[in-house]
Amino acid sequence: RKEVEQDPGPFNVPEGATVAFNCTYSNSASQSFFWYRQDCRKEPKLLMSVYSSGNEDGRFTAQLNRASQYISLLIRDSKLSDSATYLCAVNPVYNQGGKLIFGQGTELSVKP
Amino acid sequence: DAGVTQSPTHLIKTRGQQVTLRCSPKSGHDTVSWYQQALGQGPQFIFQYYEEEERQRGNFPDRFSGHQFPNYSSELNVNALLLGDSALYLCASSPSFRLAGTSYNEQFFGPGTRLTVL
Numbered sequence: 001r002k003e004v005e006q007d008p009g010p011f012n013v014p015e016g017a018t019v020a021f022n023c024t025y026s027n028s029a030s031q032s033f034f035w036y037r038q039d040c041r042k043e044p045k046l047l048m049s050v051y052s053s054g055n056e057d058g059r060f061t062a063q064l065n066r067a068s069q070y071i072s073l074l075i076r077d078s079k080l081s082d083s084a085t086y087l088c089a090v091n092p093v094y095n096q097g098g099k100l101i102f103g104q105g106t107e108l109s110v111k112p
Numbered sequence: 113d114a115g116v117t118q119s120p121t122h123l124i125k126t127r128g129q130q131v132t133l134r135c136s137p138k139s140g141h142d143t144v145s146w147y148q149q150a151l152g153q154g155p156q157f158i159f160q161y162y163e164e165e166e167r168q169r170g171n172f173p174d175r176f177s178g179h180q181f182p183n184y185s186s187e188l189n190v191n192a193l194l195l196g197d198s199a200l201y202l203c204a205s206s207p208s209f210r211l212a213g214t215s216y217n218e219q220f221f222g223p224g225t226r227l228t229v230l
Contacts, residue, residue, distance in 0.1 A: 004154075032217050034218070034219075036221075042223070043202055043221040043222060043223050043224050044155065044202070044221050045221070046218060046219070046220060049218055087154050087155075089154075091217050098160065098167075098168050098217065099145065099157035099160060099168055099170060100145070100147075100155075100157060100204075100217075100219060101157065102147075102154030102155050102156075103154050104152075104153055104154050105152075105153075105154050
């Protein structure tokens with residue numbers, strides 16, 4: 001089993017739709033969780049950090065379920081500009097810094 | 113406020129050669145991590161440098177080595193290149209716990225170096 005797994009894509013949605021991505025992680029000791037957005041042939045950009053049960057930023061909501069070991073990202077009112085690959089990342093062990101383990105990414109395509 | 117910078121942008125090498133990639137962290141960050149991203153995959157952690165020492169390492173062979181300088185910039189060296197080393201190499205910087213407290217592990221990526229091994 002992979003340490004971090006994401007919903008396989010791609011997700012094709014119309015503008016204005018609500019879309020949710022899920023990400024599961026295997027290490028129950030994981031402490032910090034992140035969602036990144038990556039445009040084609042560009043670097044990942046930090047979208048949201050999730051340290052407790054969840055986080056909200058405008059149209060984006062991230063939730064953490066420690067009991068079931070998954071995080072989710074909800075995008076409301078999708079825009080064409082939301083089209084990208086969304087990566088979840090997990091810091092598997094609590095320490096001062098350390099590696100991030102990424103999922104394989106979920107591609108989102110928002111259509112007019 | 114300059115973000116993370118990397119050089120070069122692109123690089124083409126042949127098998128067996130050696131390569132050095134460079135990274136300057138975001139202002140205020142003292143920790144540098146390196147990742148390898150193959151096409152269609154998420155980034156894979158190579159190693160992390162803090163206080164000029166390798167603090168943590170992923171599952172990469174000894175052909176991959178690095179260095180961090182007193183100004184926090186970093187280099188990634190890869191020896192004896194293989195075809196399978198072709199990938200996007202990403203540098204990420206973050207503030208240590210000492211600097212940032214609870215948001216210490218928020219890592220910000222540079223634009224990457226695209227390495228092609230022929």
